[in-house]
Amino acid sequence: MSVTRRTILAGAAAGTATLAFPNVVLGKGEPIRVGTIPPITGPQALNGEEEVEGAQYAAEEINSRPGKCFDDRPIELVIEDATSDNQAAVGALNKLLGENVVAVVQPVLSTQIQAMAPVMQKAGLPWMTGGTAVKNTQLGLRNLFRCRASDAITAHGLVDFAVKEKGLKKIGILHASEAFGVGGADQVETALKTYNLKAVAREGFPANTKDFTPELLKIKSAGAEAIIAYVQNPSDSAVILDQYKSLNLTSIAFIGSPAVGNPTALNTAKTAADGIYVAQDFIIGFNSNVATKFITNFYRKYHKQPDVGTGQGWTRDAFLLLADTYKRIGTTDPAKTVEALHQTKHWEGVLGDFTCDTEGNLVHNMSIGLVKSSKVSLVKTVKVTV
Amino acid sequence: MNRRALAVAVAAILLAAFPLVVKSQYILQVGDSAIIYAVAVIGLGILLGFTGQMSLAQAAFFGIGAYASALLSISFGWSPWVTIPLAVAFTALVGALVGWPCLRLSGHYLALATIGFGIIVQLFLINDKGLTNGPDGLTGIPPPKLGPLTLDTYQTYFYVVYGALLLSIYVAWRVKHSRIGRALEAIRENEIAAQAMGIDTTRYKVLAFVLASAFGGLGGALIAHMTRFISPDSYSFDQSVVFLVMLVIGGSSTITGAVTGAILLTFLPEVLRPLKDSYIMVYGAAVIVMVIFMPDGLIGLVKRFAPSFEPSPPRPQALRAPVPRTADTAS
Numbered sequence: 001m002s003v004t005r006r007t008i009l010a011g012a013a014a015g016t017a018t019l020a021f022p023n024v025v026l027g028k029g030e031p032i033r034v035g036t037i038p039p040i041t042g043p044q045a046l047n048g049e050e051e052v053e054g055a056q057y058a059a060e061e062i063n064s065r066p067g068k069c070f071d072d073r074p075i076e077l078v079i080e081d082a083t084s085d086n087q088a089a090v091g092a093l094n095k096l097l098g099e100n101v102v103a104v105v106q107p108v109l110s111t112q113i114q115a116m117a118p119v120m121q122k123a124g125l126p127w128m129t130g131g132t133a134v135k136n137t138q139l140g141l142r143n144l145f146r147c148r149a150s151d152a153i154t155a156h157g158l159v160d161f162a163v164k165e166k167g168l169k170k171i172g173i174l175h176a177s178e179a180f181g182v183g184g185a186d187q188v189e190t191a192l193k194t195y196n197l198k199a200v201a202r203e204g205f206p207a208n209t210k211d212f213t214p215e216l217l218k219i220k221s222a223g224a225e226a227i228i229a230y231v232q233n234p235s236d237s238a239v240i241l242d243q244y245k246s247l248n249l250t251s252i253a254f255i256g257s258p259a260v261g262n263p264t265a266l267n268t269a270k271t272a273a274d275g276i277y278v279a280q281d282f283i284i285g286f287n288s289n290v291a292t293k294f295i296t297n298f299y300r301k302y303h304k305q306p307d308v309g310t311g312q313g314w315t316r317d318a319f320l321l322l323a324d325t326y327k328r329i330g331t332t333d334p335a336k337t338v339e340a341l342h343q344t345k346h347w348e349g350v351l352g353d354f355t356c357d358t359e360g361n362l363v364h365n366m367s368i369g370l371v372k373s374s375k376v377s378l379v380k381t382v383k384v385t386v
Numbered sequence: 387m388n389r390r391a392l393a394v395a396v397a398a399i400l401l402a403a404f405p406l407v408v409k410s411q412y413i414l415q416v417g418d419s420a421i422i423y424a425v426a427v428i429g430l431g432i433l434l435g436f437t438g439q440m441s442l443a444q445a446a447f448f449g450i451g452a453y454a455s456a457l458l459s460i461s462f463g464w465s466p467w468v469t470i471p472l473a474v475a476f477t478a479l480v481g482a483l484v485g486w487p488c489l490r491l492s493g494h495y496l497a498l499a500t501i502g503f504g505i506i507v508q509l510f511l512i513n514d515k516g517l518t519n520g521p522d523g524l525t526g527i528p529p530p531k532l533g534p535l536t537l538d539t540y541q542t543y544f545y546v547v548y549g550a551l552l553l554s555i556y557v558a559w560r561v562k563h564s565r566i567g568r569a570l571e572a573i574r575e576n577e578i579a580a581q582a583m584g585i586d587t588t589r590y591k592v593l594a595f596v597l598a599s600a601f602g603g604l605g606g607a608l609i610a611h612m613t614r615f616i617s618p619d620s621y622s623f624d625q626s627v628v629f630l631v632m633l634v635i636g637g638s639s640t641i642t643g644a645v646t647g648a649i650l651l652t653f654l655p656e657v658l659r660p661l662k663d664s665y666i667m668v669y670g671a672a673v674i675v676m677v678i679f680m681p682d683g684l685i686g687l688v689k690r691f692a693p694s695f696e697p698s699p700p701r702p703q704a705l706r707a708p709v710p711r712t713a714d715t716a717s
Contacts (some may be wrong), residue, residue, distance in 0.1 A: 040663045081662060083655075086620050087419060090613060091656065094412035111617040114525055118538075118614045135522060177512055178619060179521035206509065 031076035032069050032332050034322065035101035036315075037092045039109070042084030046234060046264060047108060050311025051130075052079065055105065057298060057312065058319030070327040075319065082107050086115040097123055102332040104128070105318045108310055110136055111179045117141055125334045126325075126341055128318035130310070133183045137359040143338045147318045148310075148351065149366045154279050155187030155228075156194075157366045157382035158255050161277065162226045163195050165380065168253055170200045172224030174215055174240070176232050177204040184230030184257055200224050205236075212240050216247055226253040231260055238268035245272035253277065255368075262307050266374040273371045280367050280376065282313055282351045294350045314363075317349035321362070352381075402548060405541040414540035420652035421547040422608045425554045427632045427648040428641055429601020432558060434630075435638035436567060437594040438574030439489065443500035444602050444629040446507035449621030451477045451603030452610040453511065453518060456527045459611075466530040470607040477603025478596050485595030489588060492577075504623055511618035523617025527610050543612050550608055551645070554601055558641050561597065570594055635676050637683025646684050 038051035055077055063074040080096050082089040089112040096104060097119070103126040107113060110133035117139050120127050127144045129136065132151045137144060149157075162168045173188050175181035181204065189199055201222035203215040219227055227244075231237045237260045244254055254276040259265065261278030282291060294316060298306045306312040324347065326332055329340045344362060347354040354362040365383040369376035408414055430444045455473035458464050488499045511518045518524070529538035530546060537543050561567050569590045572580035581587050610616050628651065636647020654672065658665035680687045 041666050045663070079662075081659065081665075086615075086617065087609070087613065088655070091412065091416055091419070094410075094415045095656075095659070098410050098412050111521070111523055111615075111619055114523060114617070115613055115615045117525070133522060135525075139525065177509070177521070179523070179617065182512070182515075182521045204513075 029072045029074075031074050032326065033076045033078050033099065033101045034103050034105060034319065035078045035080070035096035035099065036105045037080050037082040037089065037096060038106055038315075039084045039089075040079075040081035043233070044084040044109065046262075047310055048081070050307050051106060051108065051315045053298075053302060054306070054312030054315025055079070055319060057294075057301060058316040058323075060301075061297075061316070062319065062323045067327070069323045069332075070330055075323060082109075082112060084109070086112055090115050090119060093119055097125075101125070102334060103322055103337065105315065105322070107131065108314075109179075110183070113144075114139065117144070120144065124338070126322065126337045128322065130314045130318070133179060134187070135183075137361055142342075142360070143334070145318075145341055145356070145360045145362055147314045147321070147349075147354075147362050148281050149363045150361060151184050151187045152190075153364065153382070154257065154366050155184060156191045157368065158228050158257075158279055159188060159191035159195070160382065161368050161380060162228065162253065162255055163192075163197065166226070166253060168225040169195075169197055170223055170225040171197065172201040172203070172219035172222055172227050172252075173199045173230070174203050174205070174212075174219060174227055175230040176236065177206050178232065180232040181230045188228050188230070209236070210239065212243050213247065216240075216243060216249060220247075220249055220252065224252055226255055228255050228257075229260055230257045232257075234259055234262040234265035235268070237262065237265035241265070241269035241272045241276065244276075250275065255279070258310055261369065261371065261376050262310065263305050263374070264307075266371060266376070270374060273374060276371050277379065278369055278371060278376060280369055281363065282367060288348070288350075288352065290348050291350045313350045317351055317354070320349065321347055321354060398552065402545075404548075405544040411540055414544065416652060416656050418540050418544055418547050418612060419609070420649045421544075421551045422605050422612070423629070423632065423652055424645045424648035425547075425550055425608065426602045426605035427629055427636070427644040428554050428558050429598040429605070430629050430633050431638060431641065431644040432561060432570070432601070433594045433598035434633060435640070435644070436562060436574065437570040437591060439591055439594060440493070440497040441500045441595070441598060442497055442623065442626045442630065443484075443504040443507075444598065445621045445623070445625035446504040447477050447481060447599040447602030448606035448609075448625070448629075449507055449511060449616075449618070450480055450599075451606030452616045452621070453524070453606075454603070455607035456524050456610045456616055457517070459528050460524060460526060466528065466607075466611045470530075470604070470611070473607040474600050474603045477606070478600040481596040481599025481603075482592060485592040485599070489591040489595060501623060501626075504621075504626055508618050508621055508623075511621065518618070521618055523615060524610075525615050527614040527616065529611055529614065538614075540612075547608055547612070550604060554604065555641055555645070557597075558601075558644075562641070566590065566593065631673060633683075635673065635680075635683055637685030640683075640685045643683045643685035650684065 036055045038048035040048045059075045059077050062068060068074045078096060078099050078101050080092040082092045093116050105128045108130035110131035113129050113131040113136050121141050124143055128147050129144060130148050132148055134150050134152050137146050162171060173185045175185035192199060201219045201224060203218055205215055256278045258279050261280050266273050325337055325340045329336055342356050344354055344356040351363050352365050356362055365381055367381045368379045370379050405414055426444055426448050433439050433441050451473045454476045455469040458469040458472055459466055484503055491499055512521050529536055537546055569585045572585055573587050573590055577587055632647040632651045633644055637643025655669055658668055661668055
């Protein structure tokens with residue numbers, strides 16, 4: 001074959017295409033590299049450990065099914081430590097993006113999500129996040145998806161439960177003085193306004209507080225009938241519950257945000273947690289085959305209950321939804337995947353029904369559970385229609 | 387131009403080629419961050435290294451600079467080229483207001499006062515939602531522009547931070563080798579003797595504090611326009627400790643030490659990334675080893691083997707108490 005200008009041009013075009021679209025030309029059985037950035041070190045390390053377990057569980061589940069993602073291509077995890085610091089998290093993200101990943105799962109911290117947003121906007125890869133601050137999905141990123149219920153949904157669910165179901169109108173708010181806690185407390189106040197109510201007390205506490213007596217007693221003296229607590233750290237939740245019991249405040253109903261129902265928090269608090277209500281993205285006992293299978297298999301692998309709220313549950317769902325989307329469209333092209341994820345309708349995950357709204361919110365329901373002997377049983381599921 | 391100045395100029399030009407050689411966004415981002423931290427650490431060096439005054443509030447000034455520049459550019463639409471200098475000026479002013487009462491204290495009491503100030507600043511940033519948007523932080527901070535070019539990549543932004551670093555080094559070097567620098571060193575060596583020599587110690591200590599705050603403010607403003615998102619959790623006491631460790635590891639009394647420490651301790655966790663969750667243990671151990679075997683920092687170690695490297699100005703001999711000649715020493 002003679003080398004003409006046309007063959008050289010064709011060769012050059014093919015070469016450029018290979019460089020520009022490595023995912024399209026990758027062959028059958030080639031692993032699909034998905035990046036994940038949990039906080040493995042720092043104060044959020046407990047969440048990070050759970051998220052790594054969720055990711056590993058998901059990769060195993062996908063890679064053991066026939067055809068894997070599609071074309072026999074397995075998921076390959078690329079894990080980087082986001083630490084608990086925003087700047088380091090952006091560094092971890094940049095490192096991931098240099099390692100040919102086709103999608104990013106994580107983080108769960110809303111401030112880290114917002115710090116990473118300018119980088120992810122440029123990258124354009126599908127981005128499955130777990131941060132619940134309402135603002136996350138309003139940053140104008142079409143490639144950002146939230147795989148958990150937003151704070152607005154959770155706070156409205158908690159307030160509805162306290163006011164409508166329990167008839168408690170004097171609500172005191174206890175919250176951590178950081179992004180999650182303050183954001184959640186604001187959403188509770190907004191939800192109370194829909195009933196023309198105002199919180200009788202709102203007490204914030206800074207990080208590393210070890211004595212919550214002043215905050216709890218202030219809420220009591222304000223005449224609260226219920227405490228709605230927005231706490232992020234499971235260790236804080238355990239201490240709060242212990243003091244709530246020892247100060248004999250059990251006549252005031254205690255209704256906690258998802259992290260309050262974290263298995264570590266409940267196991268540490270022991271009987272002090274009996275009788276409290278907690279919000280969960282999903283609660284064990286929910287009538288779903290996907291969730292039952294997940295809980296059973298997870299227990300077999302790790303010999304413990306998963307935290308289906310902030311930890312393993314949503315991480316598993318994020319990976320599985322990605323894998324199913326790849327299967328549906330037969331490619332890992334980022335732009336096509338983003339568009340396909342926006343078409344998600346009634347996909348069933350551990351957290352329930354996933355349907356994408358215009359902002360990229362996938363989950364629109366939350367549950368409330370009652371704690372007894374460190375176990376959560378389902379009381380009510382709140383669904384918010386898109 | 388002497389050989390030393392030539393060597394510095396060549397090194398500066400070679401470093402300027404960093405973003406042209408390195409293509410990894412990750413390494414470029416870590417490099418930009420290291421330079422920004424170096425600016426803040428040089429400031430801390432003026433206070434701790436030159437003057438001998440302890441501050442654990444550098445992260446607070448870093449935060450004040452970041453928020454001031456971000457708020458001015460978001461609220462009024464001003465260019466970062468205007469807001470960054472204004473943020474530096476504002477941080478210096480806050481430094482003066484805080485420094486005046488605080489610097490009447492010394493030693494542990496001064497350290498405690500600065501810790502208190504740092505915590506107040508962080509709580510203010512979290513709770514004054516009307517101004518700072520609370521714990522959610524500020525998004526949409528604009529990157530600087532140079533004519534038609536928007537400096538929103540780590541490559542282009544490198545030259546902004548690198549320029550700021552060279553400026554900071556120059557200012558700190560001028561301070562060190564001036565009358566002010568000698569006064570600061572006199573205060574570090576012996577405050578009472580310095581006072582006896584006619585040095586207005588309070589004034590000079592406040593000046594050092596203001597300079598340290600201004601450098602901190604510059605670093606903060608630079609990082610705000612790079613990450614384009616800031617939130618109060620980045621300006622914690624822990625970050626102040628990191629700045630202090632950077633300075634001590636590098637060598638507190640020299641500018642080269644401050645820069646080396648900042649760059650080393652920004653890259654170290656990244657180098658240790660493959661160790662995953664055990665990296666913190668190795669990182670901690672490395673810091674302990676460095677403190678034990680290099681009490682004068684990395685630069686102290688270099689100086690031990692190459693004494694001509696950044697020679698220290700002669701110690702103020704006159705301030706040392708003369709050794710009385712006794713019968714024992716005379717014999």
